Amino acid sequence: MPETISLNIPLNGTWKFKTDPENLGECYPEELVRSFNLDCRYMDENYDDSAWNDISVPACWQAQGFQYNGAAWYRRRFDLPASASVESMNSACNKVLGGGKRFRLRFLGVDYFADVWINGFYLGSHEGYFAPFEFDVTEFIKPRDNLLVVRVDSPNDIRVKHSMDHEQKTLIKGALQDWDVNNLEVNPGGIWNDVELIVSNDIYIEKTRVDTEFELAESDPGVSDPDVATILATIDVFSAEGRPGTVCCEIKIQPANFQGEPIIHKTTLNVPVAKSRHTITIELPNPKLWWTWDLGTPNLYDIEVTISRADTVLDRFKTRFGIRKLSKGEGWATFLNGKRIFWRGSNYLSDQLLSNMDRARYERDVRLAREANMNMLRTFCVVEKPEFYDLCDELGILVYQDFPMQWRMARGSDLVRRAIPQMRDMVDLLYNHPSVAIWCFGSEPGRENFEKLGMALATECRRYDQTRLVQQANEYPNHWDILALKDKYKWDIDFHYYSGWYWGPVEELHSFDKAWFEVVTEYGAQALPCRESLERFIPEEDLWPPKWRTYKHHCFQEDLQLRWIPKPENLDQFIEDSQRYQAFFLKYHTEFYRKMKFQPCNGALQFCFNDCWPAVTWSVVDYYRKPKPGYYALKQAFSPIHVIADWPSDLAPGEPLDLGIYIVNDYLRPFPGLIVECRLLYRGSDKEQGEGILVASRSFLLDVAENSIIPGQRFHMEKLNEVGFYKLELTLKDENRTLSTNAYEFKVDPGVEKRDRR
Structure with a gap:
């Protein structure tokens, strides 16, 4: 099918930038004394920003050398590419759709408050550093010489050098602002993630949310997959056509990081005016589950949702998901x-x-x-x-x-x-x-x-x-x-x-x-x-x-x-x-x-x-x-499978050494017939010199169940008389390879108080 799906125009690059510590940018001339009545209205198309600094977007302004907090302004002019002009796109789709195109301005991250204008028109405000947000700018966009202006305010929420202020934070910035591991003199600000103009049809997909359901017998040994999984795709569709209508919807689910056949599901969506939500249920046979790397394989799927009408693709949305259940x-x-x-x-x-x-x-x-x-x-x-x-x-x-x-x-x-x-x-x-x-x-x-x-x-x-x-x-x-x-x-x-x-x-x-x-x-x-x-x-x-x-x-x-x-x-x-x-x-x-x-x-x-x-x-x-x-x-x-001992204390001469040995296995598979080797080495008065003299060795066999911890045996010495440093070495292996090693150091010292071990 011919595709006229969304076009993403990046607006990253070099912008003009000016800090505004006195908050003059939104003032009107009559609000300022005559000497400064031109130092305002930074969003106006005729404002002269030639003396402003250049700044790269995306970037925190601190990363660009501006050690500042408060309000600051960004300005950028741009033209639409020829393929995105209103006239060319409308002529291509009017025959089929009887409608036009939508232009949406999307920010993927601005820290912290953002106010946005385009071509002198105010679009709205947003709070929060991490969430993407967007505005519909269809009625304001021009083929050439568009002016995008953003006022960003990243204030110092607290006085970082005053401890009591740290209990009064009102900005949701977490460890970026206040933490004992970060630079307390830096509070990030600015357009720190991508900016883009999205050109789409009047009907487009806002997002797709994926839920999965399946039955899995908990008694199954090891890692196993269910016979079938239910995929629930919740699709948010926006229509600016001004009247209800229908669209064809095709959903394709296919493996993203392993081999497998795709599943295709087709249906029809009734699309009212403005936003609508549609949940579609799909049965996926023989699914592969997502696991952590140590328990299995992190299998992933791609889901691609396409909406169309009269053999013309209106929009396509693709995202990735995994089938897993947490409880x-x-x-x-x-x-x-x-x-x-x-x-x-x-x-x-x-x-x-x-x-x-x-x-x-x-x-x-x-x-x-x-x-x-x-x-x-x-x-x-x-x-x-x-x-x-x-x-x-x-x-x-x-x-x-x-x-x-x-x-x-x-x-x-x-x-x-x-x-x-x-x-x-x-x-x-x-x-x-x-x-x-x-x-x-x-x-x-x-x-x-x-x-x-x-x-x-x-x-x-x-x-x-x-x-x-x-x-x-x-x-x-x-x-x-x-x-x-x-x-x-x-x-x-x-x-x-x-x-x-x-x-x-x-x-x-x-x-x-x-x-x-x-x-x-x-x-x-x-x-x-x-x-x-x-x-x-x-x-x-x-x-x-x-x-x-x-x-x-x-x-x-x-x-x-x-x-x-x-x-x-x-x-x-x-x-x-x-x-x-x-x-x-x-x-x-x-x-x-x-x-x-x-x-x-x-x-x-x-x-x-x-x-x-x-x-x-x-x-x-x-x-x-x-x-x-x-x-x-x-x-x-x-180590997912590991050999561990009780931590040895320093001993007085003549005291016994008695330590429990444990095998912990986080894998979902058993390890039969493992060998644990224990070696006690005497290293004299300088623990840094040489491997040491072998004092005693023990070994034993054991079977380790999946996802378990078991006590092996005890490593026991009736008494240790030689003063100096000792090292206990542990090795866990099967018949082919070493699975885990461990070591502990302690000393026998006359200065250690002898304990009553009765």
């Missing part, structure tokens, strides 16, 4: 396609200036996470670009999606009214992504926000999206009276644990109620990046001896770091000791949680994956994407 059992028991899953992951914000990110950079990050054996990323109080979610779909990574609210927000009802539409925008934007598993509406929000703002958002979200898990907030123990609200709101809390950083030593974890470890969504310790990275943002004169003010401006908590490592004598030792401690911290915490798999722990998300600006933080990958040793410690501790 929650008792507490935080989480099921993907009927199989219980243990979360292994981290907290992620790509870059404080999101315009710096593109698909290649996102792919680098998501692959780094997957290579570290992670199956989930929590987007920390941020909505990322769509490319991030595309890659999580493709690579089989679940997303714990925060709404962009960090810590405490203002308590007024006005914020509730403004937040709920942005919640719907977030759900609409990400709805078809199978990777998105959880919506969360508060990161350590405090009682006031939890009971009002978080409650309103979570309640409305449960109505708006019934296919995902909804969490009202996450918290850390004893922050406020959370246990009382846990019962009142039937709130399954996912906790944050910082034993070994903010609190007591890592061993303090054993003092908490075991029931509080159902899901852990933050745990971490800071570490310096490598010297090469550090020298890129800390001035040479401030590196060593360290000028703490400079380090603190880059997020470093030197007082806490020096609680856990020896006082450094030089910069290289400082870097090495901080990185070694972080790696120890992450190994200890991660193994502690994994040994409680499903009893009661269902997952652990480390804080945080990467730096979103040049900084010294809890990240395991620095801003320049160089992994720290903590990254490799996580990679090992997150």
Whole structure:
């Protein structure tokens, strides 16, 4: 069929730009004194912008060198390409349609408030940094010399240097504005994502939302697919024809990343004036389910919806989806396609200036996470670009999606009214992504926000999206009276644990109620990046001896770091000791949680994956994407099948060594006949020298069931007399290959108090 479908005209490129700290741009001449009565009406077609700065769109204006917050103006002139002129398009379609074309101006991301004019006509306003929005400009567009003007206001919501202000935030910007991992002197602003003019027929598809339903026997071993899946395509159609009519609708569903035959479904839609919604049900035989990479294959489908009339295509809309089912059992028991899953992951914000990110950079990050054996990323109080979610779909990574609210927000009802539409925008934007598993509406929000703002958002979200898990907030123990609200709101809390950083030593974890470890969504310790990275943002004169003010401006908590490592004598030792401690911290915490798999722990998300600006933080990958040793410690501790021991304490001479050995298996397949090898090495007085002398070795055979944790045997030595350092090495293998390795160090020291082990 001949196609006259939508044409997207990019409006990116060089625009004119002017900051407006005094808010003169919308004033009329008579409102200003005579000396300044020409410094206004920036949206007028005759306004002279030749003295304005040039700026690239899309980009946060900070990325273009403008360290500014407040109102600013963008102007751009453009002509329609010949193929998009009203006259040429109308003549091509009038014979069949008896109508014309629509021109829609679409913005994919403006931070934060936007007011838009075209050719001197005001179009409207939008709030929120992440959601696309558009205006119909058909009656205002011209073939040549169109003027597009945008006023962007990205105000400083709070005084970032005043701690009490951080409890009064009214802008929904989350960790982009207020976070202990970002640059508090940068509050992003500007047209940071694409701008385009969409030319379509008078009847066009606004969006297509895909739901899937299927039956799967939970008793099936391993990964299996259902016999049939029901696809529900909800299609929003807009008609500007001015009269009701009908259109033919063809829906094609075909595999996107595997081989298979397409399914084509045809029907007729009755299209009234303006917007209409149509839900079409399609049976898909022998579907392939979407899984995380460790449980199966992240199978994806493309759905293409075409509407036509009289052999002419009116519009075509294509999107991608996956067939999967998420559910929650008792507490935080989480099921993907009927199989219980243990979360292994981290907290992620790509870059404080999101315009710096593109698909290649996102792919680098998501692959780094997957290579570290992670199956989930929590987007920390941020909505990322769509490319991030595309890659999580493709690579089989679940997303714990925060709404962009960090810590405490203002308590007024006005914020509730403004937040709920942005919640719907977030759900609409990400709805078809199978990777998105959880919506969360508060990161350590405090009682006031939890009971009002978080409650309103979570309640409305449960109505708006019934296919995902909804969490009202996450918290850390004893922050406020959370246990009382846990019962009142039937709130399954996912906790944050910082034993070994903010609190007591890592061993303090054993003092908490075991029931509080159902899901852990933050745990971490800071570490310096490598010297090469550090020298890129800390001035040479401030590196060593360290000028703490400079380090603190880059997020470093030197007082806490020096609680856990020896006082450094030089910069290289400082870097090495901080990185070694972080790696120890992450190994200890991660193994502690994994040994409680499903009893009661269902997952652990480390804080945080990467730096979103040049900084010294809890990240395991620095801003320049160089992994720290903590990254490799996580990679090992997150091995889907792993051998773990009880963490050995230092011993007094003559004390016994007695450690439990555990095998944790997150795969949906059993491993029969595995071999566990244990080797105890004595390394003398210097643990850094040589492999050591073999003191004892043990090995045993065991069968490991799918998705389980089992205690193997105990590694026991009646007593250790030799003073010095020891290393316990563990190897898990089958008859062909090594599946996992692990190691623990401890010492025998006369200074250790001998314990009564009766």
